[in-house]
Amino acid sequence: MKLLSITVPCYNSQDYMKNCVDSLLEGGNLVEILIVDDGSKDDTAKIADEYAAKYPEIVKAIHQENGGHGEAVNTGLKNATGLYFKVVDSDDWVNKDAYLAILDKLLEITGGPQTLDMMISNFVYEKQGAKRKKVVKYRNHMPQNKIFTWKEMNRMPLGKYILMHSVIYRTGLLRDCGLELPKHTFYVDNLFVYQPLPYVQTMYYMDVNFYRYFIGRDDQSVNEEVMIRRIDQQIRVNKLMIDTIAGVKNLNRNLRSYMLHYLDIIMAVSSIMLIRSGTEENLAKKRELWRYLKNADAGIYRKLYLSILGRGVNLPGKGGRDLSVSIYKVVQKFYGFN
Numbered sequence: 424m425k426l427l428s429i430t431v432p433c434y435n436s437q438d439y440m441k442n443c444v445d446s447l448l449e450g451g452n453l454v455e456i457l458i459v460d461d462g463s464k465d466d467t468a469k470i471a472d473e474y475a476a477k478y479p480e481i482v483k484a485i486h487q488e489n490g491g492h493g494e495a496v497n498t499g500l501k502n503a504t505g506l507y508f509k510v511v512d513s514d515d516w517v518n519k520d521a522y523l524a525i526l527d528k529l530l531e532i533t534g535g536p537q538t539l540d541m542m543i544s545n546f547v548y549e550k551q552g553a554k555r556k557k558v559v560k561y562r563n564h565m566p567q568n569k570i571f572t573w574k575e576m577n578r579m580p581l582g583k584y585i586l587m588h589s590v591i592y593r594t595g596l597l598r599d600c601g602l603e604l605p606k607h608t609f610y611v612d613n614l615f616v617y618q619p620l621p622y623v624q625t626m627y628y629m630d631v632n633f634y635r636y637f638i639g640r641d642d643q644s645v646n647e648e649v650m651i652r653r654i655d656q657q658i659r660v661n662k663l664m665i666d667t668i669a670g671v672k673n674l675n676r677n678l679r680s681y682m683l684h685y686l687d688i689i690m691a692v693s694s695i696m697l698i699r700s701g702t703e704e705n706l707a708k709k710r711e712l713w714r715y716l717k718n719a720d721a722g723i724y725r726k727l728y729l730s731i732l733g734r735g736v737n738l739p740g741k742g743g744r745d746l747s748v749s750i751y752k753v754v755q756k757f758y759g760f761n
Contacts (some may be wrong), residue, residue: 426453426529427507428594430499432492435459436513437466439637444474446480446516453526456482457499462489493604493611500597502538506533507542508594510587510615511683514637515549525591528629540596540623544633546588548721551639558584558632565628572625573677581731584685587612588634596622609653610660613689618667620682621674651700654693658708661693661716669719690716694736695751698744713737 458471471484548557604611697709717724
């Protein structure tokens with residue numbers, strides 16, 4: 424059994440996947456790299472096969488009909504033999520020193536008496552053309568150098584949450600919670616992080632800048648224009664996140680608080696994209712999304728509708744919507760996303 428399985432979903436990734444896979448090879452025989460070719464039409468499949476032939480003990484090339492990012496992650500999870508599981512997108516990469524430090528710590532924990540469910544580390548926005556790189560750190564919100572539980576987690580500030588780039592899950596936990604991401608749907612990275620959270624008991628935070636998250640391709644899913652075109656997929660993910668927590672009782676207080684914080688952010692993102700589109704159809708979809716939340720769990724609806732973000736994206740009239748967009752632009756510039 425390998426220590427860490429890393430799934431690399433690929434679709435027409437020939438121009439940048441080598442940088443990703445080469446960075447992952449630094450993990451040596453402790454890792455397996457599952458390159459999932461999701462029905463690519465370029466040389467992605469050929470490149471994947473070449474890596475598998477050159478590094479047969481480390482790399483496995485898997486080919487499937489196009490099913491989207493989520494289905495590629497599902498395939499990786501089904502084929503994973505590692506004790507832990509991570510997703511690295513094909514246009515991203517990892518820092519070598521941080522990578523090796525994380526593997527050392529996972530190896531140490533594996534040999535100890537406690538079971539680790541989720542490891543968290545920092546990630547860096549590698550935004551094309553940006554003069555400075557924004558690093559997302561969690562040092563003020565989580566204990567360091569120890570395995571901890573939700574009781575020891577501090578509240579995160581507005582706009583900060585744990586992304587897919589930050590996490591490594593125990594493979595068995597993902598399988599136990601029945602994680603299966605929807606096909607042909609973008610933005611499932613939020614589901615990948617969110618749906619297993621109620622099953623997470625133990626965590627470990629490493630204050631290292633591990634994952635490098637590239638932003639800048641015109642066709643990238645987080646490009647604002649692309650997000651608006653794919654807004655129905657964002658809404659689908661948003662609703663599945665609502666379904667994950669709606670009506671759920673007996674959650675640890677800090678876990679519940681964090682899951683509502685995360686959902687609050689995603690509701691705001693969906694709402695602002697629907698407003699930004701400027702169409703009556705999408706404004707109707709925004710109202711329907713909030714009704715969906717209200718019908719699923721009236722208590723959560725009241726809490727999120729009255730939050731700072733909820734109020735900010737539900738200001739009345741055209742003037743209110745214009746103000747919501749202006750606030751969004753300020754926050755966007757400050758945080759450096761998209």
